[in-house]
Amino acid sequence: MSEENKQGSIEDIYADAAHWHVNTGGETIHAKRMPGRFRNYKWYASILWLLYFIGPYFRWDGQQAIFFDIPHRQFHMFSLTVWPQDIWVLSLVLILLAMTLFGVTAVAGRVWCGYFCFQTVWTDWFTWLEDKIEGNPIQRRKLDAAPWDARKIRLKLFKHTLWMLIAIVTGITFAAYFTDAFDLWHRYLTLDAPLVAWVVLAAFIFGTYVFAGFMREQVCFWLCPYARIQSVMLDKDTELPTYDTKRGEPRGKVRGKESEKRGDCIDCHLCVGVCPTGVDIREGMQEGCISCGMCIDACDSIMDKVNRPRGLIRYASEKEMMGISLPPLFKRPRVIAYSTIFLLAVTGIIYGLSHIPPVELSVVHERQPLFIQMSNGDIHNKYTIKAVNKTLTDMHVKLSISDADGVEIVGGSQEVVLQAGRLLPFSVFLSAKPAALKEKKTKIRFILENIGTPAVKIEYKSVFMSPSGS
Amino acid sequence: MAKQDKPQHTPDTGHEWDGIRELTNPPPRWWMIAFHASWIWCVVYFILYPAIPLVHESTKGILGWTQIKEFKEAVAENAVLKAPLLEKVASMDGQELLTDAGMRNFSESSAKAIFGDNCAGCHGAGGEGAPGLFPSLADDDWLFGGDIDTIIESITDGREGNMPAHMDILSKDEVNQLTDTVIALSEGKATPAQFAQFNEIGCANCHGENAEGGAINDLGSGAANLADGIWRFGSSREDIMRTIRYGVNQDQEEVPETRVAIMPAFGGKLSPEAIKMLAVKVHEFGGGK
Structure with a gap:
């Protein structure tokens, strides 16, 4: 490459850069709120988050229905209790969620960001309050610039108080999933909560208030990794809010000279004005776009007014815009791959949850010594039994062995009570006459049975060691 | 701060490589806030906690945490x-x-x-x-x-067990015979003659008439049960002969080969x-x- 060409291509980069619109949060984005189809969808989606707020208060069998008991390392979800040893199910749940995100993103872009993400949903609530209290974007900008008089102080104080209330309830709700919800409220209100509860609450109040109140779209631009990961999952088949360049350009005023030569875009900038991240969708797909469709609502309202067909900005893929029809979902490789992993994860979760045993048994053979000779010549082996009762009721169980010629439990089969939700370690001794043993290592099976209901029978394989076989 | 829509007009640092200029665009504000918060945190941490390594030890930190x-x-x-x-x-x-x-x-x-x-x-x-x-x-x-x-x-x-040394009391043959007896006892095959020898030498005084040990355990001799399969000092012929000859816990200056079996008091x-x-x-x- 010659010196000139090189110089030229760098100039191109700078020329390109001139179009970059880098939003570093220096200016607050005051987006206009407009009614519309996608605005309604956004409300419906954010209503789902109410489940988060009422979740801790559900009861099940006299217990909190959803309860992440960290000190006892048990997760309770309705009738299900997940112990640390079942945590592999959690990893499948994470895979499932990831695949849902990937699949949805491949088909419909960042709809998670636009409609469901707590960052954008909470921001939406905060700006809704702001709109109600301080007025529309023009009034808000005016108020921000105005000197601090009684009215401004009153409005700002009211807004920040409400924001703070949302932040506090968000924080308390989160903490309530980890302890008894009603007791926690009582403890917070009487200032008697443990330190960790205060720290969690403070972190959540701070996070909610700062992220939804001040950082807003900056979180999506600069903090959120999903925003970046999702961007690489888009392809030419993905449905995104797209400005129809062919129909819209050249943009310009509705009336006036040469107005009939212009495209449908009347350059009213409403699509930019309503955008919660402040992007101009007409410049094409960009990192700031969260696929929320607010610009579509805005543009459609204008098209209705100027008697032009709706859909100048619409959810469409790059291919559709070029007039190529989309392949059906089941013929798209990424959709197939994501769905396959998704189904595998679902299968694994269903298997895991339906096969979590009510009692867990583990047997550790004593290694030091492997065996011991008693004075009458018998060989003794010692075992540490660990039995976990994962149910909510005490269990009376019997431990026995099978499959063992000449080996028996000292003192016969052992009966113990397993307390609900507790681990019980205890030792047993197995004994054998050396003459009865064929090999140095005799395979045995421990069997733990519930004497009452429900019928539970758990087996554990182990060995009986002796100095020599006969 | 704010938007940089025309980076080519931004002042630069004067550094330029192959036409690429280093511009003086400021980082995002939130990033600067995080940056300042980070170093302030570090300074506070250095003051509160042990942090700076010196020649022999490190600074203590005013909280006195260790x-x-x-x-x-x-x-x-x-x-x-x-x-x-x-x-x-x-x-x-x-x-x-x-x-x-x-x-x-x-x-x-x-x-x-x-x-x-x-x-x-x-x-x-x-x-x-x-x-x-x-x-x-x-x-x-x-x-x-x-x-x-x-x-x-x-x-x-x-505990300190005690068994006399028999090297000066018994002849080589007698030790040999007694070893046979002890082995027979452990297997439960001792003959009446062997029991007689066991008694005659005086073994039964401590180990008991049936060689099951413990006869005068109250005195603390710790005489072993010889009639079972468990051996305190080894089951080989040599081991048994050594125990008979040199005893247990004898004066080590006189009997250097004696068995030492001392459990300290706790x-x-x-x-x-x-x-x-x-x-x-x-x-x-x-x-x-």
Whole structure:
């Protein structure tokens, strides 16, 4: 490459850069709120988050229905209790969620960001309050610039108080999933909560208030990794809010000279004005776009007014815009791959949850010594039994062995009570006459049975060691 | 701050490589806030906590926090939790500790570390002992008695067995014959003549008429049961002959080859509660009586 060409291509980069619109949060984005189809969808989606707020208060069998008991390392979800040893199910749940995100993103872009993400949903609530209290974007900008008089102080104080209330309830709700919800409220209100509860609450109040109140779209631009990961999952088949360049350009005023030569875009900038991240969708797909469709609502309202067909900005893929029809979902490789992993994860979760045993048994053979000779010549082996009762009721169980010629439990089969939700370690001794043993290592099976209901029978394989076989 | 829509008009630092200029665009505001918060955090941390390494030690930090202090606080916290249980141990005797399942469990768990620190060096982590050197605690063969009170006594006062050396008393042939007898006894095949010899030499005085040991255990000789398959000092012919010839715990200047079998007293080192819990653990190794 010659010196000139090189110089030229760098100039191109700078020329390109001139179009970059880098939003570093220096200016607050005051987006206009407009009614519309996608605005309604956004409300419906954010209503789902109410489940988060009422979740801790559900009861099940006299217990909190959803309860992440960290000190006892048990997760309770309705009738299900997940112990640390079942945590592999959690990893499948994470895979499932990831695949849902990937699949949805491949088909419909960042709809998670636009409609469901707590960052954008909470921001939406905060700006809704702001709109109600301080007025529309023009009034808000005016108020921000105005000197601090009684009215401004009153409005700002009211807004920040409400924001703070949302932040506090968000924080308390989160903490309530980890302890008894009603007791926690009582403890917070009487200032008697443990330190960790205060720290969690403070972190959540701070996070909610700062992220939804001040950082807003900056979180999506600069903090959120999903925003970046999702961007690489888009392809030419993905449905995104797209400005129809062919129909819209050249943009310009509705009336006036040469107005009939212009495209449908009347350059009213409403699509930019309503955008919660402040992007101009007409410049094409960009990192700031969260696929929320607010610009579509805005543009459609204008098209209705100027008697032009709706859909100048619409959810469409790059291919559709070029007039190529989309392949059906089941013929798209990424959709197939994501769905396959998704189904595998679902299968694994269903298997895991339906096969979590009510009692867990583990047997550790004593290694030091492997065996011991008693004075009458018998060989003794010692075992540490660990039995976990994962149910909510005490269990009376019997431990026995099978499959063992000449080996028996000292003192016969052992009966113990397993307390609900507790681990019980205890030792047993197995004994054998050396003459009865064929090999140095005799395979045995421990069997733990519930004497009452429900019928539970758990087996554990182990060995009986002796100095020599006969 | 704000938007940089025309980067080519931004002032630069004067650094330029192949036409690429380093511009002076400021980072996002939130990033600068995080940056300042980070170094302020560091400074505060350096003041509060030990941080800067000096030649011999590091700066102390005004909070005076140390890892060992935190550890000691945790130990103290634990001691408060354990105090009522230890009081209970003090008020109960060994047998009561054994019968109360909860206290037995507590004693065994608590004694684990005590056993590791004081006993496992000789007797092994699982009480398995070392053949010929240190007796196993996991079997049911006890030189001095395997009931809980005797075990407490053994730990508190220590034990020192005693067996006279027979090198000057018995001829080589007699030692040989006696060795045969001892082997026959352990297999349960001793003849009346062999029993007679056992008695005549005086072995039965300590080991008992039936060679089952313990006849004068109250005196603390720790005479072993010779009629079972467990050997205190090894089961080979040479081992047995050595024990007969040179005895156990004899004056080492006179009999250098004598067997040494001394269990030290722990009464002064360990608290009575610790010893009780230790005894429970030893009893529960599997051979307790």
